Amino acid sequence: xxxxxxxxxxxxxxxxxxxxxxxxxxxxxxxxxxxxxxxxxxxxxxxxxxxxxxxxxxxxxxxxxxxxxxxxxxxxxxxxxxxxxxxxxxxxxxxxxxxxxxxxxxxxxxxxxxxxxxxxxxxxxxxxxxxxxxxxxxxxxxxxxxxxxxxxxxxxxxxxxxxxxxxxxxxxxxxxxxxxxxxxxxxxxxxxxxxxxxxxxxxxxxxxxxxxxxxxxxxxxxxxxxxxxxxxxxxxxxxxxxxxxxxxxxxxxxxxxxxxxxxxxxxxxxxxxxxxxxxxxxxxxxxxxxxxxxxxxxxxxxxxxxxxxxxxxxxxxxxxxxxxxxxxxxxxxxxxxxxxxxxxxxxxxxxxxxxxxxxxxxxxxxxxxxxxxxxx
Amino acid sequence: xxxxxxxxxxxxxxxxxxxxxxxxxxxxxxxxxxxxxxxxxxxxxxxxxxxxxxxxxxxxxxxxxxxxxxxxxxxxxxxxxxxxxxxxxxxxxxxxxxxxxxxxxxxxxxxxxxxxxxxxxxxxxxxxxxxxxxx
Numbered sequence: 001x002x003x004x005x006x007x008x009x010x011x012x013x014x015x016x017x018x019x020x021x022x023x024x025x026x027x028x029x030x031x032x033x034x035x036x037x038x039x040x041x042x043x044x045x046x047x048x049x050x051x052x053x054x055x056x057x058x059x060x061x062x063x064x065x066x067x068x069x070x071x072x073x074x075x076x077x078x079x080x081x082x083x084x085x086x087x088x089x090x091x092x093x094x095x096x097x098x099x100x101x102x103x104x105x106x107x108x109x110x111x112x113x114x115x116x117x118x119x120x121x122x123x124x125x126x127x128x129x130x131x132x133x134x135x136x137x138x139x140x141x142x143x144x145x146x147x148x149x150x151x152x153x154x155x156x157x158x159x160x161x162x163x164x165x166x167x168x169x170x171x172x173x174x175x176x177x178x179x180x181x182x183x184x185x186x187x188x189x190x191x192x193x194x195x196x197x198x199x200x201x202x203x204x205x206x207x208x209x210x211x212x213x214x215x216x217x218x219x220x221x222x223x224x225x226x227x228x229x230x231x232x233x234x235x236x237x238x239x240x241x242x243x244x245x246x247x248x249x250x251x252x253x254x255x256x257x258x259x260x261x262x263x264x265x266x267x268x269x270x271x272x273x274x275x276x277x278x279x280x281x282x283x284x285x286x287x288x289x290x291x292x293x294x295x296x297x298x299x300x301x302x303x304x305x306x307x308x309x310x311x312x313x314x315x316x317x318x319x320x321x322x323x324x325x326x327x328x329x330x331x332x333x334x335x336x337x338x339x340x341x342x343x344x345x346x347x348x349x350x351x352x353x354x355x356x357x358x359x360x361x362x363x364x365x366x367x368x369x370x371x372x373x374x375x376x
Numbered sequence: 377x378x379x380x381x382x383x384x385x386x387x388x389x390x391x392x393x394x395x396x397x398x399x400x401x402x403x404x405x406x407x408x409x410x411x412x413x414x415x416x417x418x419x420x421x422x423x424x425x426x427x428x429x430x431x432x433x434x435x436x437x438x439x440x441x442x443x444x445x446x447x448x449x450x451x452x453x454x455x456x457x458x459x460x461x462x463x464x465x466x467x468x469x470x471x472x473x474x475x476x477x478x479x480x481x482x483x484x485x486x487x488x489x490x491x492x493x494x495x496x497x498x499x500x501x502x503x504x505x506x507x508x509x510x511x
Contacts, residue, residue: 108447119386120415126381126498126505127472128444128457137442138461138471145440145487189459190443190482238413238420239469243461244440 001331004203004322005172008103012046012204016097017054019204023093027208028219031055034208036062036089038080040072042098042325043111051095062089069358070273071230072096073326074365078228080209090210096327097204107200124237132275133197135360137189140278142244144191146293151191153296154277155182158195158319160304161274165316167306167344172199173320196277198318205327207334212373223337223352227260227368229253236362248364249286249355257353260368264288268348269336270310271329273357274317283355284312311336311346326356326365337369380473380505382498388415389503391429396504401493403466405430411466420468436462436491436508439469443482458482462491462508475507 002010002018010018016039024031037060041047049065062083068075076094083089100110117126129135143149159179165171177195185194215222231248233240257264264287274280281295289310290298303310315321315332322328333354335341341349350372356365385393392414395402404412404427406419411430418425439461448454458474474480475496490511495504 106447117382118384119389122383122386123389123503123505124471126383126502127459127507128380129459129471129473134442134444134459135471137444138440138459141442142440142461142487186448187443187445187454190445190456192442237415237469237471239463239467 001170001205002097002203004170004324005199005201006101007202008101010099010202012041012044012097012099013051013054015099015202015204016047016051016095016206019097019206020051020055020093020095023206023208026220029091029208031057034091034093035060036080036083036092038062038076038092038094039065040067040076040096041065042096042100044098044100046099047097062092068230068363068365070275070325071356071358071363071365073330074228074354074356074367075230077207077209077225077330077367078230078365081225081228084209084211090214092209093206094209095204095206096325098324099202100200101202110200132360133189133192136276136278137192139244139361140191140276143278143282146245147296149281149296151193152179152183153300154191154196154281155179156300156304157274157277157280158182160308161313161317162320163305164314164344165320167342168315168321169342171316171321172201173316192276192278195319198275199320199323201323203322203324205324205331207330221338221371223334224370224373225367226370226374227256227258227262227366229255229259229366231364233362236359244282244361246292247282247286247357247361249283249357249366252364252366253287253353253355256366256368260370261374262351262368267351267353268311269314269333269346269352270312271333271336271352272313272317272355273326273329274313274319275357277319279357279361280313280317282361283357287353287355306344314341314344314346326358329354329356330367333367333369337371339371380475380496380498380507383503383505385503393503395429395431396495396506399495400431401434401506402429403432403464403468404428411464411468413468413470432464432466432493434493435465435511436470436493438485438487438489438491439463440487441474441482441485458485460491460508470506472505472507474509476509480510
C-alpha cells in the first residue's frame with residue numbers, strides 16, 4: 001500500500017502504479033513476473049487498463065478494469081483466483097486507488113458532487129436525496145424502526161474501531177473516542193452522526209494473487225483464498241421489502257463459508273466493509289454472528305474492540321483507518337492472516353472473513369482467507 | 377438545503393414532467409395491471425415492456441425517513457431537510473423530501489403514517505418535483 005489519507009501530489013493512476021510496484025516487491029517478485037492485471041477506481045476515477053503501460057507490463061494474459069463499487073476489491077480477488085486456477089494467468093495484480101481529497105477542500109465536498117439536474121437522477125437530486133449519506137441513513141432508520149436499534153448502539157462500533165485504530169500506525173484517526181463523543185458529533189444525515197461515517201482518503205492498495213504452489217516459495221507467508229461469493233439484489237430505487245433489514249451479505253456470507261468448508265464459529269478475524277457503522281451492524285446480522293434484528297444489543301454487549309472476543313475491523317476500518325473502498329477490509333485481512341499486524345495482531349488468525357459492500361447495500365462480495373491451504 | 381432544487385426534463389422524463397406540472401404523479405402500468413416505479417422500462421413484477429402511464433392516487437405511507445443537516449457556518453444555524461421513502465398506495469416506492477410548511481417534527485414520524493404527494497418547483501423556470509407532505 002502507498003501512504004494513505006491526506007496525501008497530495010499524485011494522481012489516482014500514479015497511486016495505483018506505485019501500489020502495484022510495492023505489492024510486487026513485497027511478494028518477492030519482479031514486475032516481469034506479473035502476467036495479469038485487474039484495475040479499479042474510486043470516486044475520482046482516473047484509472048484504466050492504461051495502467052498496463054504505466055507499469056511497463058508487456059504480453060499480459062489477463063487485463064481488465066472492474067467496477068462493482070465497494071465490492072470490487074473482493075470481486076477482483078475472486079476473478080484473479082479463478083484465472084490462476086484455470087491457468088489463464090499465474091501472477092495477477094489487483095489494484096485500487098483514489099485521490100478525491102484536495103488540499104483546502106472538505107472531505108464531504110469530495111463525495112458530495114451533485115449530479116446534473118436532469119432526468120430521473122436530477123429529480124432525485126432536486127428532491128434533496130444526494131449522495132450515499134441519505135440513502136444509508138434511510139436504511140438505518142428502517143432497521144431502527146423495525147428492530148429498535150439505537151444510535152448509541154451504532155456508537156459502540158465507532159468507539160471500538162477507533163480503539164483498534166490507535167494500534168494501527170497507518171490509521172488516519174488514532175485519538176480514542178467515547179460514546180459521548182459519538183453522540184455529541186454533529187449530525188450528517190440523522191440518524192448518522194459524523195462519527196458514524198467513513199473517512200475520505202487518497203492512496204492506492206494492491207494485492208497479488210497467484211497459485212498456492214508459487215506462493216509457497218515467495219517472500220511472504222501465503223494467504224489462501226478458500227471461499228468466495230457475491231450477491232447483487234438489484235432493487236436500488238425500487239420497492240424493496242428487505243431495504244435496511246437484509247443485504248446481499250445474507251446469501252454471500254454463508255455461500256463463501258460453505259465453499260471454504262468452515263463454520264462461522266471457526267472464523268478468527270472479521271474484516272467488514274464499514275462505510276457507515278450501520279453497514280457493520282447489518283453485515284454482522286446477515287453473516288449470522290447474531291440473530292436478525294439483534295445486531296444492536298450484540299455490538300453493545302462488550303464483544304467489540306481490542307478487549308472484546310470478536311476480532312472485528314482490527315485496523316480501524318474505513319471509519320478510523322483509511323477509506324480505500326473494499327481494499328480497506330481486504331488489506332487488513334491479509335496483514336492479520338500473515339500474522340504481521342503488530343500491536344493489533346489477533347492471536348488466532350487462521351481464518352479471516354472479509355466483506356465488500358457497494359452501492360446502497362446493493363453489491364456484496366465475501367472472501368474467506370486462511371493461513372492454511374485447506375480446511376482442517 | 378430546504379426546498380427542491382432546479383430540475384430539467386429529458387426524453388425519459390418528459391411525460392412524467394408534463395403530468396407533474398398538472399399535479400399528477402404518473403406510474404408505469406403493464407397489461408396485467410401491475411404498477412411499477414415511473415423510471416422503469418419493464419414491469420418490475422412480470423417483465424412486460426408494453427407499459428403505459430397511469431396516474432397514482434397520490435396517497436402513500438411512510439417507509440423510512442432521515443434528516444439531512446447543512447454544514448453549520450458562521451452566523452447561520454444548521455438547516456434541516458427531512459428525506460423520506462414513501463410507499464404509494466399502488467405499491468411502488470418513491471424517494472423525496474417531506475416538504476410541509478411549517479416543517480414536520482421529525483420526532484413525530486413513524487413508519488406507516490400517511491403521506492400525500494404534492495409538487496414543488498425551484499422557480500417558475502424549472503420542472504415540478506414530487507414531494508411528500510403529511511396527509
